[in-house]
Amino acid sequence: MERTNSPDPLSPRPFNGWALDAALALDQALPGFLARTFGASNLTRQARFAAFAAIDLHHPDALAERLGRVVPPDCARGTISPLAQIATYLLTLRPRRILEGVYGSCPDGLVGLFARLGDSPISPDPHIYRLSWSLLAEPHHRERAKLLMETQGTVTAARIRVVSHLDGVLLRRSVLDHLTTPGEVASLQEAVRLIKSLVPEADDIRLGQSLDALGSRVGSHRSRIRSLATWTLGWLEGMQNAPVAGPFPKDDPDFRLLFGKALLEAGRRFRNCLPDHLGHVALGRRLYYEWTKEPGAIIELHCLSDGRGRTFYSAG
Helix, strand or coil, X not given: CCCCCXXXXXXXXXXXXXXXXXXXXXXXHCCCHHHHHHCCCHHHXXXXXXXXXXXXXXXXXXXXXXXXXXXXXXXXXXXXXXXHHHHHXXXXXXXXXXXXXXXXXXXXXXXXXXXXXXXXCCCCCCCHHHHHHHHHHCHHHHHHHHHHHCXXXXXXXXXXXHHHHCCHHHCCHHHHCCCCCHHHHHHHHHHHHHHHHHCCCCCHHXXXXXXXXXXXXXXCHHHXXXXXXXXXXXXXXXXXXXXXXXXXXXXCCCEEEECCHHHHHHHHHHCCCHHHHHHHHXXXXXXXXXXXXXXXXXXXXEEEECCXXXXXXXXX
16 A cells, blocks of 8 residues: 655645646645645656646546556545545555556656656646656667666756657767757758768768767757757768759869868868858758869859759859
8 A cells, every 4th residue: 555645844836837727626626635735745746747637627537547546445436526536546646656547557767757857847748748658668669768767867858858759870878968859859860861861881880979979968058059060061071972963064074063072172272161061062952063274263053943853053
């Protein structure tokens, strides 16, 4: 039998938002519930927040029934409203039992993870609670779960979201330490796809080794994103071909198509900003030609599409 009926010595810590709305509904059904939740430990609060996220206030019977499966036989049930039952169960059960009732299971590591979520409800997206359970409970997330559990200290909702989107060669600590949003994950995934399509030696082993070399999180978020951009451009220096065909034949003696290291080298010779446009070349947005006749010049072409697979060029 698991109970938490003894007074909690922690000072009350209010919370708000969606979690407060659910707690107020439960407090109306069982007065005193809110005050006892304000004063609960971080782990107990987070387990209750997970239950709040699962409540349908218009149809609370489902959650009451699930929690009722894990409470002691002598716990009040049936004679009071479903909301009052839920409140009673949440005050009676220990965090592990609450999570078992809410999700049907409490996988290894989930209690420890919830203990490191802090004392405030995850906001604005309460679905992160179920996502946390999914990462630790579902076999296809095993590597993601391992990566998430390597996090030291407080675990943020942003970190949980990022872990859930990592895949393939990006499923590693060095990447997780550099990203804070799913959008950043998507951008890096696109960068990896681009590198693989343009750089023959860019296999998962070499890419993974170079990502691990980025090291742990250091500096500001902006500096971490900048280091990933530098990593991407470093790989794109090894481009073996341009992603789009230019208007001049490859063997034209007067015009040399520039990409990869040749683009950087031409930038140094002409002392211009060509290296800054390596990304545009890799994405097929621009082409750069060197006019090899004296005195020499650089021609910039912008690639345009008519929407039917045909490419046109305009001078930069």
